[in-house]
Amino acid sequence: MHVEIERKFLVDSLDAVNGTDAVPVRQGYLARGEGEEVRVRRQGEEFTLTVKRGSGLTRSECEIPLAPEQFQELWPATEGARVTKSRYAVALPDGRTAHVDVFDGRLLGLATVEVEFPSESEARAFDPPAWFGAEVTEDARYANRALSSADGVPA
Amino acid sequence: MHVEIERKFLVDSLDAVNGTDAVPVRQGYLARGEGEEVRVRRQGEEFTLTVKRGSGLTRSECEIPLAPEQFQELWPATEGARVTKSRYAVALPDGRTAHVDVFDGRLLGLATVEVEFPSESEARAFDPPAWFGAEVTEDARYANRALSSADGVPA
Numbered sequence: 001m002h003v004e005i006e007r008k009f010l011v012d013s014l015d016a017v018n019g020t021d022a023v024p025v026r027q028g029y030l031a032r033g034e035g036e037e038v039r040v041r042r043q044g045e046e047f048t049l050t051v052k053r054g055s056g057l058t059r060s061e062c063e064i065p066l067a068p069e070q071f072q073e074l075w076p077a078t079e080g081a082r083v084t085k086s087r088y089a090v091a092l093p094d095g096r097t098a099h100v101d102v103f104d105g106r107l108l109g110l111a112t113v114e115v116e117f118p119s120e121s122e123a124r125a126f127d128p129p130a131w132f133g134a135e136v137t138e139d140a141r142y143a144n145r146a147l148s149s150a151d152g153v154p155a
Numbered sequence: 156m157h158v159e160i161e162r163k164f165l166v167d168s169l170d171a172v173n174g175t176d177a178v179p180v181r182q183g184y185l186a187r188g189e190g191e192e193v194r195v196r197r198q199g200e201e202f203t204l205t206v207k208r209g210s211g212l213t214r215s216e217c218e219i220p221l222a223p224e225q226f227q228e229l230w231p232a233t234e235g236a237r238v239t240k241s242r243y244a245v246a247l248p249d250g251r252t253a254h255v256d257v258f259d260g261r262l263l264g265l266a267t268v269e270v271e272f273p274s275e276s277e278a279r280a281f282d283p284p285a286w287f288g289a290e291v292t293e294d295a296r297y298a299n300r301a302l303s304s305a306d307g308v309p310a
Contacts, residue, residue, distance in 0.1 A: 001232055030206045031186035031193045038186045038193040049204075051185045051232045062232040070219050077156055077206045077217040 001053070001060040004116065005123050008142060010133035011111040017100050022086035025101070028078025032145050039145070040066065040074050043087065047071040056138045057123060081148045083107065092129060103147070110153045112142060156208070156215040159271065160278050163297060165288030166266040172255050177241035180256070183233025187300050194300070195221065195229050198242065202226040211293045212278060236303045238262065247284060258302070265308045267297060 027041035036053045047066040052059050066074075085107075088100040096115055103110040113132055117123035128135070136142040141154040182196035191208045202221040207214050221229075240262075243255040251270055258265040268287055272278035283290070291297040296309040 031188040031191045033186040033188035033191075036186045036188075049229075051229065053232075060232075062229060064225050064228045066225075070221075073219045074204075074206065074217060077208075077215075 001051075001062045004052075004059045004061045005057060005118070005120055006059070006114050006116045007057065007123055007126060007128075007135065007137045008112055008114045009128060009135050009137075010142075011100060011113050011131065012133040013131040014100070014102070014111060016090050016098075016129075016131050017088040017102070020088045020090060022088050022102070024084070025087045026082065026084045027144065027148075028075060028083075029081040029145055029148050030074065030077055032081065032148075037145050040071055040078060042071060049074070055140060055143065058120060081145075083144050083148045096126075098129075103153075106152050107147060107150070108153075110147075112136065156206075156217045159207075159214045159216045160212060160273070160275055161214070161269050161271045162212065162278055162281060162283075162290065162292045163267055163269045164283055164290050164292075165297075166255060166268050166286065167288040168286040169255070169257070169266060171245050171253075171284075171286050172243040172257070175243045175245060177243050177257070179239070180242045181237065181239045182299065182303075183230060183238075184236040184300055184303050185229065185232055187236065187304075192300050195226055195233060197226060204229070210295060210298065213275060236300075238299050238303045251281075253284075258308075261307050262302060262305070263308075265302075267291065 023044045025043045027039050030038045038051050041048050047068055048063050049066050050063040052061050054060055084104040085101045090098045090100055092098050098113050098115050100111060100113045140146055178199045180198045182194050185193040193206050196203050202223055203218050204221050205216060205218040207216050209215055239259040240256045245253045245255055247253050253268050253270050255268045295301055
């Protein structure tokens with residue numbers, strides 16, 4: 001398990017992703033336990049299985065690559081717990097990369113942006129660009145595991 | 156997902172496994188959600204990842220083979236949620252195979268036996284041999300997911 005330190009925000013303006021190539025992402029949850037989850041993800045032609053523990057700013061994560069056939073076999077087991085989105089990588093002025101997720105389907109209209117940090121102090125010191133909206137790092141409703149079973153965009 | 160119909164019993168006498176070769180099994184849980192679980196298992200030189208839903212007699216299951224490296228990478232994420240046991244395959248007079256699990260470590264002294272059936276009616280009609288003990292199919296304490304976090308043999 002490695003530690004993942006990440007802040008998440010809503011997106012006030014999608015201008016920053018204009019002209020950027022999107023990678024289609026679909027992910028589904030094999031299990032959503034108390035404080036732990038296992039998901040499979042297809043991002044472009046990359047397939048992964050990820051175990052995450054905890055919630056909010058700092059989480060533990062273990063990720064392995066899957067063969068396409070492994071993904072195809074596991075995907076049906078995620079029925080009813082899926083999210084599809086387009087992911088954009090945006091270079092920020094401070095050199096970090098922001099990952100913007102524009103959701104599809106019943107979550108149309110929702111976009112979030114995530115930035116990863118090497119330490120909690122750097123995470124706290126981060127000054128979000130003007131196009132970032134409200135922070136939702138600690139808002140469980142915006143966790144993808146919650147969105148995967150939501151009926152629509154959180155109110 | 157395919158359906159797994161299985162009855163589980165304690166073992167009154169281990170005489171039936173005498174002279175049978177055991178396969179060492181270790182398995183750990185990546186997630187134990189409400190009504191769903193994801194586990195990795197090493198059985199001899201075979202590595203699998205299994206998603207199970209439901210509990211008791213009839214469950215849904217999806218299982219894929221893992222490469223040894225995939226198993227090794229995921230194993231640390233199962234810390235605190237593991238079971239080690241020796242598994243014996245015993246041919247029953249009716250032609251079915253009984254899988255006897257003799258647990259190790261803090262579960263030493265516990266043995267269970269499982270028999271799988273093609274239908275619930277055949278499962279119900281099954282007449283357990285004399286060496287089978289009390290049935291625990293619907294006793295959540297004897298589910299491996301529960302045993303993986305138990306402090307010892309269930310009372």
